Amino acid sequence: METFKSEKQKMIDGELYFASDPELSASRQHAREQMKLINNEMDKQIRKQLIEETFGTTGSNVYIEPSLKFDYGFNIHVGKNFYANFDNIFLDICPIKIGDNCMFGPNVQLYTASHPLNAGKRNSGLEFGKPITIGDNVWIGGGAVIVPGVTLGNNVVVAAGAVVTKSVPDDCVVGGNPAKVIKSIEEKAEMEDVLAAPRKKIDALDREITSLLEQRMDAVMEIAAIKKLKGKDILDSSREQKVLEKIASYTTKDEYRAVLQETYTGIMAASRAFQKEQIDKA
Structure with missing residues (x-):
């Protein structure tokens, strides 16, 4: 017997779903209210508390500069010692998982949201997404874009302005559009x-x-x-x-x-x- 899935669950699972679903519309409205509170709050501790209440999970010592933009918030999972500079965008249709000790420059954009290539499906309002996973000790430079389905390994550095369209292994620097491995990091x-x-x-x-x-x-x-x-x-x-x-x-x-x-x-x-x-x- 087929199990019924809500549009929200389909969205999180990366299946085709209708974004106009009332539950999702209400969740996006709540997210916009939370964004307004977060971005207008001058007290760092209160802003941190608002982020912890909004995101799915957060580690210790998380600091995000305003303004931050996201679709839902509950699909964002951040590890400890995280810093994001001004104007980051996290389109969290599917889960965004960020490891420990990560740093983001200004205007970093994480896109899990996508649309069908078939025009008929796209015009019907159907959408889908793919998760983004970021390992530990990752530094993403300003203006970089990470597209749906990408995984960044541990100790990765993404150059400013890079558009990362493919997953990246551990211990390397990537840059360009589309991003390519520039060099490996021989930290040892x-x-x-x-x-x-x-x-x-x-x-x-x-x-x-x-x-x-x-x-x-x-x-x-x-x-x-x-x-x-x-x-x-x-x-x-x-x-x-x-x-x-x-x-x-x-x-x-x-x-x-x-x-x-x-x-x-x-x-x-x-x-x-x-x-x-x-x-x-x-």
Whole structure:
């Protein structure tokens, strides 16, 4: 038995539907009232609240400059840390899903709405749409247009003025009309280049620290021999506490004090284990 679908459900599912349906007409009227409230509201917190009430779902830290235009609002789903500049247009006939950490320039246009190519169907008032999906960490430049059915992968950059007619894979820059892949984003390689200098510095320091720790272990060996001869306990809590206090006093940067004390706690624990190993030897 065929399940009855409302025109609204047909619209959301991407099927042919009549936009003149009374339920949809009332929803569009409500959306226009919400748009007026959102775009005229000067208080950022109240505008944020209005957007959260209007959109299907929103993550934390969503900020949209006025003026914003949309068909319904309930088909718009936005992740966390989203920013849209002035005059964005979201035609949300079908769902528009936007991931986390996305930025839109001014006048970005997302179109899920479409019409039949057949003139007879088009003239009858039938319409349909296709969803738009945007991944995480996407930056869309000003004046870009995303057409129905397009998916943008993660970490995509869309150049200003681009018209994106086909889906785009992760980690690339697209531009032009119709938009094409300009280049891939080698973020990992770029990150390795940035990290090379400080890592080289750490490697040099590690060599010095290893040499000093070897000298420290020579002293630990001497202590282990004395404790074995005198029959003294390996753990000397008061001594270790004094060491930690000295480390705190040697530290010149407050933000490093706790982590350096924790580091020395580990060093002393390793030293105790080494001393026990030496004392337990026949």
